[in-house]
Amino acid sequence: MPGAIHAEGLVKTFGDVRALDGVDLDVPEGTVLGLLGPNGAGKTTAVRVLTTLLQPDSGKAVVAGIDVLKHPNEVRRQIGLSGQFAAVDEYLTGRENLQMVGQLYQMSARDAKARAAELLERFNLAEAADRTAKTYSGGMRRRLDLAAALVVRPPVMFMDEPTTGLDPRNRLALWEVIQDLVAGGTTLLLTTQYLEEADHLAHDICVIDHGKVIARGTSDELKARTGGERVEVVVHDRDHLVTATEVLGGFGKGETAVDNHTRRITVPVSGGAKLLAEVIRELDTRGIEIDDIGLRRPTLDDVFMSLTGHAAEEKEEESQ
Numbered sequence: 001m002p003g004a005i006h007a008e009g010l011v012k013t014f015g016d017v018r019a020l021d022g023v024d025l026d027v028p029e030g031t032v033l034g035l036l037g038p039n040g041a042g043k044t045t046a047v048r049v050l051t052t053l054l055q056p057d058s059g060k061a062v063v064a065g066i067d068v069l070k071h072p073n074e075v076r077r078q079i080g081l082s083g084q085f086a087a088v089d090e091y092l093t094g095r096e097n098l099q100m101v102g103q104l105y106q107m108s109a110r111d112a113k114a115r116a117a118e119l120l121e122r123f124n125l126a127e128a129a130d131r132t133a134k135t136y137s138g139g140m141r142r143r144l145d146l147a148a149a150l151v152v153r154p155p156v157m158f159m160d161e162p163t164t165g166l167d168p169r170n171r172l173a174l175w176e177v178i179q180d181l182v183a184g185g186t187t188l189l190l191t192t193q194y195l196e197e198a199d200h201l202a203h204d205i206c207v208i209d210h211g212k213v214i215a216r217g218t219s220d221e222l223k224a225r226t227g228g229e230r231v232e233v234v235v236h237d238r239d240h241l242v243t244a245t246e247v248l249g250g251f252g253k254g255e256t257a258v259d260n261h262t263r264r265i266t267v268p269v270s271g272g273a274k275l276l277a278e279v280i281r282e283l284d285t286r287g288i289e290i291d292d293i294g295l296r297r298p299t300l301d302d303v304f305m306s307l308t309g310h311a312a313e314e315k316e317e318e319s320q
């Protein structure tokens with residue numbers, strides 16, 4: 001049975017650029033898919049095709065059981081979208097903007113008002129709620145746009161890099177609203193450049209680059225492919241580097257990297273905090289004094305590095 005979002009062989013070219021080069025996607029109902037990729041990977045193009053804003057050259061897409069190419073108007077009634085397409089009216093206040101969205105979607109005036117107040121509070125816009133949107137800063141506009149997309153709870157929701165440019169506090173606020181929405185049964189496709197975000201919110205992750213899906217799986221699966229977390233140790237005494245490297249190598253699931261200058265040793269591991277404690281004990285047993293030790297999760301760059309042998313930024317330059 002197809003999921004709430006199903007795409008098959010999507011191709012979209014812009015001149016020489018194959019923005020989508022045969023993308024397949026499946027998002028089961030009530031789950032979150034994190035579409036992960038660097039700038040220019042094709043994330044926005046995929047979202048635009050799935051939300052009826054752009055015709056693909058070929059391929060097929062079904063959203064909420066409706067064929068996107070055949071019945072775009074019906075699809076639009078089932079979806080919500082937030083992204084680089086601000087729907088905010090400059091001359092209305094923040095509150096009026098949100099209430100208007102609610103009423104456009106046939107909420108009662110009372111429900112629209114309550115939902116608007118709740119979202120203004122959540123996104124730290126309560127104080128500015130009764131000022132016109134044109135007086136808002138860029139960050140406030142962005143939060144208002146997100147709030148506008150969240151007024152109604154559509155069965156299927158698309159969010160294109162929703163937290164790019166948000167400060168940590170508002171990022172957390174958005175994560176909460178999203179989790180709330182999903183708990184209520186909404187299916188979500190979220191694009192992001194941050195593995196950490198996909199990690200936190202997504203059931204499944206799909207990594208795309210140059211319009212192609214290069215990996216998919218749960219966050220744990222992707223991390224396992226990148227060699228999981230890294231333990232980083234800074235030894236106090238340079239003379240201990242060799243022994244410490246040997247110790248870490250024993251715990252490692254991949255190549256150990258040593259920086260002589262900073263006396264820092266890094267090695268991919270799996271086993272988390274428990275393993276970290278073992279490493280500390282072993283170093284201690286061998287009489288190796290450490291200045292610093294920590295567990296670091298793989299970043300999107302680590303995933304990319306492992307999947308393609310290139311950092312995300314380098315790839316971007318290559319594609320130009």
Ligand SMILES: Nc1ncnc2c1ncn2[C@@H]1O[C@H](COP(=O)(O)OP(=O)(O)O)[C@@H](O)[C@H]1O
Pocket residue numbers: 014017018019037038039040041042043044045046
């Ligand atoms: N309207 C357009 N006209 C020409 N090229 C485009 C257009 N939209 C996207 N592209 C190109 O398609 C590729 C994918 O873009 P996009 O989907 O926006 O990537 P992402 O959202 O992952 O950053 C990029 O190389 C981009 O320059």
Ligand SMILES: [Mg+2]
Pocket residue numbers: 043044045160161
């Ligand atoms: Mg984009």
